Every structure is written in structure tokens, then in C-alpha cells.
Amino acid sequence: MAIFGLIEYDQATLEVRAIYDDIMATRKTDYITNFWKAIAHDPPTLKRTWESIKQVMAPGALDAVTKEMIYVAVSVTNQCEYCIATHTASARDKGLTDTQFKELMAVVGMASETNRLVKGYQVEIDERFKT
Amino acid sequence: MAIFGLIEYDQATLEVRAIYDDIMATRKTDYITNFWKAIAHDPPTLKRTWESIKQVMAPGALDAVTKEMIYVAVSVTNQCEYCIATHTASARDKGLTDTQFKELMAVVGMASETNRLVKGYQVEIDERFKT
Amino acid sequence: MAIFGLIEYDQATLEVRAIYDDIMATRKTDYITNFWKAIAHDPPTLKRTWESIKQVMAPGALDAVTKEMIYVAVSVTNQCEYCIATHTASARDKGLTDTQFKELMAVVGMASETNRLVKGYQVEIDERFKT
Amino acid sequence: MAIFGLIEYDQATLEVRAIYDDIMATRKTDYITNFWKAIAHDPPTLKRTWESIKQVMAPGALDAVTKEMIYVAVSVTNQCEYCIATHTASARDKGLTDTQFKELMAVVGMASETNRLVKGYQVEIDERFKT
Amino acid sequence: MAIFGLIEYDQATLEVRAIYDDIMATRKTDYITNFWKAIAHDPPTLKRTWESIKQVMAPGALDAVTKEMIYVAVSVTNQCEYCIATHTASARDKGLTDTQFKELMAVVGMASETNRLVKGYQVEIDERFKT
Amino acid sequence: MAIFGLIEYDQATLEVRAIYDDIMATRKTDYITNFWKAIAHDPPTLKRTWESIKQVMAPGALDAVTKEMIYVAVSVTNQCEYCIATHTASARDKGLTDTQFKELMAVVGMASETNRLVKGYQVEIDERFKT
Numbered sequence: 001m002a003i004f005g006l007i008e009y010d011q012a013t014l015e016v017r018a019i020y021d022d023i024m025a026t027r028k029t030d031y032i033t034n035f036w037k038a039i040a041h042d043p044p045t046l047k048r049t050w051e052s053i054k055q056v057m058a059p060g061a062l063d064a065v066t067k068e069m070i071y072v073a074v075s076v077t078n079q080c081e082y083c084i085a086t087h088t089a090s091a092r093d094k095g096l097t098d099t100q101f102k103e104l105m106a107v108v109g110m111a112s113e114t115n116r117l118v119k120g121y122q123v124e125i126d127e128r129f130k131t
Numbered sequence: 132m133a134i135f136g137l138i139e140y141d142q143a144t145l146e147v148r149a150i151y152d153d154i155m156a157t158r159k160t161d162y163i164t165n166f167w168k169a170i171a172h173d174p175p176t177l178k179r180t181w182e183s184i185k186q187v188m189a190p191g192a193l194d195a196v197t198k199e200m201i202y203v204a205v206s207v208t209n210q211c212e213y214c215i216a217t218h219t220a221s222a223r224d225k226g227l228t229d230t231q232f233k234e235l236m237a238v239v240g241m242a243s244e245t246n247r248l249v250k251g252y253q254v255e256i257d258e259r260f261k262t
Numbered sequence: 263m264a265i266f267g268l269i270e271y272d273q274a275t276l277e278v279r280a281i282y283d284d285i286m287a288t289r290k291t292d293y294i295t296n297f298w299k300a301i302a303h304d305p306p307t308l309k310r311t312w313e314s315i316k317q318v319m320a321p322g323a324l325d326a327v328t329k330e331m332i333y334v335a336v337s338v339t340n341q342c343e344y345c346i347a348t349h350t351a352s353a354r355d356k357g358l359t360d361t362q363f364k365e366l367m368a369v370v371g372m373a374s375e376t377n378r379l380v381k382g383y384q385v386e387i388d389e390r391f392k393t
Numbered sequence: 394m395a396i397f398g399l400i401e402y403d404q405a406t407l408e409v410r411a412i413y414d415d416i417m418a419t420r421k422t423d424y425i426t427n428f429w430k431a432i433a434h435d436p437p438t439l440k441r442t443w444e445s446i447k448q449v450m451a452p453g454a455l456d457a458v459t460k461e462m463i464y465v466a467v468s469v470t471n472q473c474e475y476c477i478a479t480h481t482a483s484a485r486d487k488g489l490t491d492t493q494f495k496e497l498m499a500v501v502g503m504a505s506e507t508n509r510l511v512k513g514y515q516v517e518i519d520e521r522f523k524t
Numbered sequence: 525m526a527i528f529g530l531i532e533y534d535q536a537t538l539e540v541r542a543i544y545d546d547i548m549a550t551r552k553t554d555y556i557t558n559f560w561k562a563i564a565h566d567p568p569t570l571k572r573t574w575e576s577i578k579q580v581m582a583p584g585a586l587d588a589v590t591k592e593m594i595y596v597a598v599s600v601t602n603q604c605e606y607c608i609a610t611h612t613a614s615a616r617d618k619g620l621t622d623t624q625f626k627e628l629m630a631v632v633g634m635a636s637e638t639n640r641l642v643k644g645y646q647v648e649i650d651e652r653f654k655t
Numbered sequence: 656m657a658i659f660g661l662i663e664y665d666q667a668t669l670e671v672r673a674i675y676d677d678i679m680a681t682r683k684t685d686y687i688t689n690f691w692k693a694i695a696h697d698p699p700t701l702k703r704t705w706e707s708i709k710q711v712m713a714p715g716a717l718d719a720v721t722k723e724m725i726y727v728a729v730s731v732t733n734q735c736e737y738c739i740a741t742h743t744a745s746a747r748d749k750g751l752t753d754t755q756f757k758e759l760m761a762v763v764g765m766a767s768e769t770n771r772l773v774k775g776y777q778v779e780i781d782e783r784f785k786t
Contacts, residue, residue: 001523002254002359003350017262031259035245038252042364048445049245049371055441056237061230067238072379073201074242076775077208079341079603082249083242084774085260088527098528099192102566105775106187107198109573111205111214113768114166114180118213119739120731120760122134123171128162129216130394132654134743135753173757179576180764186572205771207382210346210472210734215381217395229397233435236382240442244375249339251367261525263784265612266622288402297507300514304626310707311507311633318499318702323492328459329500335463336504336640339470341603344511345504347522362429368449369458369460373467375478376428377441380475383431385395390424391478392656469644472734477643481658491659497699498644502704506637508728512608513600513629526778555783559769562776573769580761585754590721591762594728598766601732606773607766608786623716630711631722635729635738638690638704642737645693647657652686653740 002038016040019050026054033086065094073108133169137160147171150181164217196225206238264300278302281312288316295348327356335370395431401457409433419447426479458487466501526562540564543574550578557610589618597632671695674705676685681709688741720749728763 009020009032019040020032057067068091075083084088088101096104140151140163150171151163173175188198199222206214219232227235271294277327282294296323319329330353337345350363352391358366402413402425412433413425433439450460461484468476481494489497533544533556543564544556564570581591592615599607611627620628664675674695675687695701712722713717723746730738743756751759 002252003363004252007197029225033260034254034257034378035249038254039248042368044448045248045364045368045371048448049248052241052441052445053245055437056234056241060234061228062200062234066200067234069193069197069201070204070235070238071205071242072775074208074239075246076771077205078243078246079770079774080246080249081774081777082254082256083246085256085777087242088777089260097192098565101527102569103187103191103193103198104201105772106566106569107193107201108181108205108775109569109768109772110187111202111218111757112209112771113764114184115206115209115211115214115734116731116767117170117176117180117760117764118166118211119734119736120737120763121166122132122740122743123169124132124212125163125213125216126165129164129220134756151322173761175579176757176761176764179579181344183572183576186568194291203382207378210377210381212381212384214763217482219384229434232396233438236379237435239382240375240438243378244339244371247338247374248367248371250341250343251334251370253343253347264514265625266514295522296515296516296519297511300516301510303622304630306631306710307510307626307630310710311394311510314503314703314707315507317699318503320494322496323490324462324496324500328462329496330514331455331459332466332497332500333465333504335466336470337508339467340505340508342508342511344516344518345508351522353456359454365449365453365455365460366463369455369463370467372445372449373464373480374471376446377468377471377473377476379438379442380428380431380473382447383395383397383428383433384477387425387475387478388427391482465644469640472639472643474646478646481646491696494549494658495700498641498699499785501644502637502700503639505640506633508603509600509636510629510633512603512605513596513632515605515609515612525775528776543722556777557764557784558781559773559776563772569772576765577769580758580765584758585752586758586762590724591758593717593721594759595766597725598732598763599770601729602657602767602770604770604773606778606780607770608720609780611766613784615677618661618733621716624770627711627715627717628725631717631725632729634707634711635726635742636733639730639733639735639738641694641700641704642690642735645657645659645690647689647737648691649737649740650689653688653744 002034004038004041006034006037007040008037012040013043015043016046018044022054023050023068035082035086065091065096065100068094068096069100069104072104076105077112133165135169135172137165138171139168144174146174147177149176153185154181154229166213166217186242196222196227196231199225199227200231200235203235207236207239208243224243264296266300266303268296268299269302270299274302275305277305278308281305281308284316285312297344297348326388327353327358330356330358331362331366334366338367338370339374395427397434399427399430400433401430405433406436406473408436408438412436412439415447416443428475428479444497458484458489461487461489462493465497469498469501470505483493526558528565529563530558530561532561533563536564537567539567540570543567543570546578547574559606559610589615589620589624592618592620593624593628596628600629600632601636657689659693659696661689661692662695663692667695668698670698671701673702674698677709678705686732690737690741712777720746720751723749723751724755724759727759731760731763 202218333349464480
């Protein structure tokens with residue numbers, strides 16, 4: 001269980017409830033995931049993290065599914081099981097197909113492999129790619 | 132410089148040249164990056180890695196730019212400077228806009244932050260996300 | 263369960279018991295955590311690791327709580343759940359407050375985010391920070 | 394060089410200048426590091442990141458030097474050379490002594506070692522540390 | 525459970541069965557691990573990954589046990605519990621002794637520690653080691 | 656350059672010289688690498704690290720080349736360029752052939768790839784591998 005436990009809506013202060021309300025409204029759901037309930041013990045972190053996530057994950061030049069895929073790619077590389085499970089679910093809710101998921105995993109795997117080969121072989125950046 | 136140096140086209144065996152040719156033809160370029168020239172000292176690895184990359188990075192359910200973005204996201208998370216430089220260049224060649232790049236970085240950054248918060252707060256996976 | 267199981271005090275050799283005794287005396291506890299019981303199957307590693315930890319974690323220019331916080335910061339970044347759980351508990355035993363824990367997590371999260379932005383934007387070290 | 398280059402104060406928009414001004418005022422310096430100049434190409438990221446860093450790194454239950462040490466610990470673990478160089482300099486400016494730096498590094502090193510031993514020996518969390 | 529579940533032999537297509545057969549024949553076992561059953565939902569990834577693993581893990585200039593040890597070293601560093609458990613078992617099946625396992629872990633731990641010290645102290649590569 | 660600079664033999668205290676002497680005698684060389692000269696500013700860390708490395712890297716159930724390979728595998732996974740360069744050189748001095756190096760890199764690359772696939776597909780440990 002989370003270190004300080006989970007703060008449910010009923011137990012939350014008005015400040016925390018307002019953020020839960022915004023999460024649910026933005027995501028069009030009546031469910032708050034454990035992550036938010038766990039960090040709600042630190043309202044400034046809850047508020048800052050939600051506002052940042054809300055801004056960053058909103059569709060823009062990249063659509064919502066693409067952003068979720070990138071999120072999953074980072075979470076797999078960082079080996080965060082919670083983040084993989086929740087954001088894969090979220091990506092699928094937003095329309096990620098099974099085939100897209102499989103291609104996503106294939107790219108994540110290959111990039112991880114070549115990242116290591118590059119370092120191991122001590123490859124220097126080509127002149128033309130030095131910005 | 133790479134551990135065994137770089138194998139230029141002129142110095143390459145016929146086997147290696149055939150792979151260089153396929154790389155250039157597939158990517159519609161006359162340039163081979165240092166990575167391939169560095170691992171060309173191990174032809175089975177060159178061949179296996181190229182054939183895997185060729186298959187995995189080909190447009191499918193995900194387009195080429197999306198795949199390059201995922202590649203960059205993994206490379207940033209793994210802190211591989213070479214891979215970041217070359218695949219960012221490649222993504223831009225394929226049409227990644229500056230705005231898309233900035234959104235990509237914002238998502239990579241936020242995911243890295245929340246990945247850590249999840250672990251630090253010892254958040255458990257919600258029942259509904261247990262597959 | 264740990265790969266070779268856990269060596270309890272009663273089962274331990276005199277050599278291992280002496281280290282367990284030192285751990286308990288140093289930490290003013292009668293409890294040995296699973297980590298020590300798991301690596302006790304390799305007495306040289308048990309001894310070397312304990313002596314190093316004892317030296318490194320002893321209060322010095324940094325106090326014991328600060329050292330535990332740094333330990334937790336590294337463990338969260340490395341995603342080691344066991345280390346996070348045990349060293350967070352240890353830090354709290356030594357006086358870490360809930361508010362301090364929350365600030366610790368906030369810094370760990372932000373550093374993880376900016377670490378990625380730096381690499382992704384390919385930022386070079388300012389002249390003045392080159393040692 | 395950074396991917397889009399560095400935005401100097403003179404070239405900056407009013408929006409970016411206002412953030413540069415706040416960074417300099419908050420940090421009591423007339424110098425803006427390359428990091429901020431590099432991400433200034435994306436004003437929302439510049440603003441969000443600065444406001445978060447400003448909030449998170451401000452002295453609170455943890456003092457400024459302790460927060461910088463945690464930042465360095467994470468950056469070393471993530472292998473971000475830029476972040477290590479700049480935040481070590483910043484920590485020393487704020488009063489980190491050489492002896493404290495050495496103890497910080499010793500703890501970071503030991504935590505990294507035991508993090509791996511724990512995973513390799515497949516050590517399970519002690520019942521008493523399950524939150 | 526794996527995201528798409530596990531494909532058992534009986535449920536598998538002929539294409540997947542042929543790969544399962546080759547895995548069992550190559551490894552002289554009648555057991556397929558969950559990993560292959562999980563990625564079997566993406567036959568091209570199953571096929572590419574198996575053929576690569578088969579080639580890479582075959583005894584060559586390095587024997588099979590040495591290759592498994594390297595695999596475990598990487599998996600411990602990446603904190604992949606599944607990979608640690610299965611490849612440690614595989615290494616032991618192939619002849620890894622308990623003493624060798626302990627030495628393997630000791631090296632993995634020490635390398636992780638010195639990797640961090642090097643970065644934290646900002647150590648530059650000696651002239652003689654620049655390739 | 657290293658944060659506190661490098662301590663050359665001539666400048667070293669008797670305590671540090673004794674360790675340098677032991678390093679040179681153990682390794683049968685008259686050269687001290689930058690790593691030791693950099694951490695020599697913290698004699699307890701120099702002494703503890705050297706004694707640990709000396710014990711751990713000594714041939715035992717695993718020979719010296721195998722231990723160096725494992726060291727390189729960890730360093731590549733942790734992306735420590737200094738450690739990769741120096742320990743690859745060291746491994747080759749001790750007899751690692753070019754072919755062995757190539758096989759080492761191939762295994763490191765493949766393990767990195769499958770580590771990610773396992774997490775991404777959320778594969779659970781097979782009952783038989785639960786220790």
C-alpha cells in the first residue's frame with residue numbers, strides 16, 4: 001500500500017477535492033487512480049503535478065494517443081510497472097490498437113538494444129549530427 | 132573513436148557492402164552513419180541489427196515519424212547522446228516539426244518525474260488495471 | 263523468496279553471527295533485515311558490504327537522516343522497491359518527518375524530469391561549470 | 394550545441410525575459426545557465442519547469458543545500474553530466490563543503506551497489522516493511 | 525498477467541507452434557516460458573526475437589554459461605525481475621555454480637558503485653584509453 | 656577535469672601512496688588511472704573502494720577476463736563511458752579477444768531489448784521460477 005495510504009474523495013480537503021474534480025472532468029471519468037490519491041498527502045505536489053500533466057498531455061501538435069505511447073515508452077525504459085499498467089490502459093481507452101501497441105513495444109525494444117551497442121562500441125557522433 | 136574504428140564502404144567486404152547498400156536504398160540516402168560502420172566489424176551483428184531495425188522502423192500501424200519519436204524517447208531515457216542526436220535528426224528529416232519535438236520532450240520529462248513519484252510513494256496498481 | 267533463502271541467526275556460522283551482532287549493536291535493534299540474511303550465503307560479500315555500509319552511513323559531515331534521504335533518492339531513481347521500503351522506514355526511524363519525505367520526493371521527481379530535458383535538448387555544459 | 398541554440402536575454406521575448414528576470418532575482422545572480430536558454434524555445438515548458446523548480450527547490454522542511462545534494466544524487470544515478478556539473482557547483486555555492494560532497498558520493502555509490510545486490514539475490518520485502 | 529494473456533501450444537497457430545518447437549528443440553526442454561507465450565501475440569516480434577536470441581546466446585567464443593551470466597548482469601542493472609529469475613535459473617541449469625553466482629553478483633555490485641563515483645567526481649578518460 | 660583535480664603520486668600523502676603502490680603491484684603496472692587519482696581526495700573512499708575492487712576482481716570461481724566482461728556489461732547498461740573505455744582496455748589486456756568482445760556486446764544488446772519487452776508486455780514470473 002502507498003506509504004501514507006490513499007486519500008479517498010470523501011476524506012479529502014476541499015483543496016484536494018477541487019483537483020480530483022478537475023482530473024475527473026478533464027478525463028471524462030468518475031475514477032481517480034491510486035497515484036493521485038497517494039500524492040494527495042502533499043497537496044502542493046498533487047496540484048503542481050496535475051497541472052503539469054494536464055498541460056503536457058493535452059492534445060496539441062501531438063494527439064492524445066501519441067502522447068500516451070511516449071509515456072509508456074519512457075515508463076517501460078524506467079521499469080515503472082504501475083505507470084506501464086495505467087498508461088497502457090489509458091492509451092487503449094483513447095484508441096491505441098493492439099497492433100499499434102505491438103509496434104510500440106518493438107521500437108522500444110530495438111532502441112534499448114542499439115542504445116547499448118552504441119555505448120559499448122564507443123561510437124562518436126557523426127560530424128553532420130553535431131548540432 | 133569507435134573501438135575498432137569505422138569501416139568505410141571502400142574497405143568493406145562484399146557482405147558488408149550489401150548491407151550498406153540496403154541501408155542506403157531503404158533510407159533513400161547515400162550516407163551511412165557511424166553506428167553501422169562501427170558494428171560492421173561484427174557482420175552477424177550488423178546484419179541482424181539492420182534487418183531488425185528495418186522491419187521494426189518501417190511504417191505500419193504507426194507511421195515513420197511516430198516510430199522515430201518513440202526511439203528518441205527511449206534514447207533520452209537511456210541517456211544515449213549518439214542515439215538522441217541521430218534519431219532526432221532522422222525524425223526531423225521525416226517531418227517532425229519543432230513544436231512536435233517540444234511536446235515530445237515535455238512528455239518524456241513528465242513521465243520521468245511521475246515514474247519516480249510512483250515508486251517513492253510506493254503506489255500499488257489499482258485493481259482495475261491488473262490485467 | 264531470496265535465491266538461496268534467508269540465513270537466520272540460529273543457523274548462522276560464528277563468522278556470520280559476529281556480523282549480525284555488529285549490525286544489531288550498531289543499529290541498536292534486535293532485527294536483521296532480509297537483505298543481510300540473503301547475502302549471508304556469501305560471507306565475504308556480507309562482511310565487505312556491511313563494513314562499507316557501516317563506514318559510509320555513519321554520521322559525519324552529513325547526519326544520519328540526510329544520508330538515509332540520499333540513499334532513498336538513489337533507490338527511487340534505480341527503481342529498487344526493497345531498498346525504497348526499508349530505507350524510507352529507516353529514515354523515518356531516525357527522525358525524517360512526513361514533510362521532509364514529501365520534499366525529498368518532490369526534488370527526486372523534478373531532478374528526473376530536468377535530467378531528461380537536458381539530454382533531449384542536447385544542452386552543453388556552460389564554460390563556467392567546466393571544472 | 395543545444396538543438397535549437399541558446400536564447401540570450403537580448404534576443405528573448407518579453408515573456409521569456411520575465412522568467413529570466415525571476416530566475417536571476419530568485420537565485421541572486423546575473424547569470425542564466427544554458428539549460429534555461431535551451432528550453433526557452435518552448436516558453437510553456439520554460440515557464441512550467443521554472444515555476445516547479447522554484448517551488449520545489451525553495452528551502453522548506455529541507456534546507457537548500459540538502460535539496461541540491463538530493464538533486465546531485467539523482468543526476469549521478471541518471472548519469473546526466475550537465476546536471477551533475479551545474480548542481481554540484483550550485484550546492485557548493487550554497488555552502489556544501491568538500492567533506493560533505495565526498496560523503497554524498499560515498500552514499501550514492503553504496504546505495505547503487507546494494508540496489509543491485511538486492512535485485513540479484515531476489516530479496517523480498519520483510520513483512521514489517523510492507524506498508 | 526501478461527497484457528494479452530499467454531498463448532499455449534494448443535491454441536497457437538502453425539507459425540507460432542513452429543517457433544515453440546524450435547525453442548524446445550534448441551533448448552532441449554518441453555517447457556516454453558511465459559515470455560515467449562506473451563509476445564506470441566505478435567508473431568513477427570516472436571520470430572525476430574527468438575532468431576536473434578538463438579543466434580546470440582549460442583555458444584561461440586564465449587560459452588553458454590558465460591553468456592547467461594552477462595544476461596543476468598544486464599538484467600540486474602536494468603532491474604528486470606522476470607529476466608533475473610529466469611536467466612539465473614537458466615544459468616544454473618547450464619552449470620553455473622553457487623560460488624560463481626556470488627562472484628557474479630559481487631562484480632555487478634562493485635561496477636554499479638564505481639560507475640556512479642566516476643560520474644559524480646567528473647572523471648575524464650585518460651589519454652591512453654581514448655581509442 | 657575531475658572535480659578536485661587528480662592527485663599524482665608525487666603529490667600524494669604516504670597513506671595514498673601506499674594504496675597507489677598496492678594498485679600498481681596488484682595490477683603489475685606502473686600506471687594509475689584517473690579514477691583513483693580523482694577519488695584520492697577522499698582517502699577513506701579510495702581505500703575502501705580499492706580493497707573492495709581488489710577482493711572482488713581477483714580471479715576465483717570466475718577468471719579475470721570473465722569478471723572484466725561482467726564489469727563492462729554493467730557499465731554499458733549504466734552508460735558510463737569512462738568505465739566502458741577503461742575496463743574494455745583492461746579486459747583486452749587480460750586476454751579478451753575481439754570475437755569475445757563482439758559476442759559480449761551482442762548479449763548485452765539482446766538482454767536490454769528483452770528486458771523492455773518483458774516489462775512492456777507485463778509478463779509475470781512462471782510458477783517454476785519463483786524461488
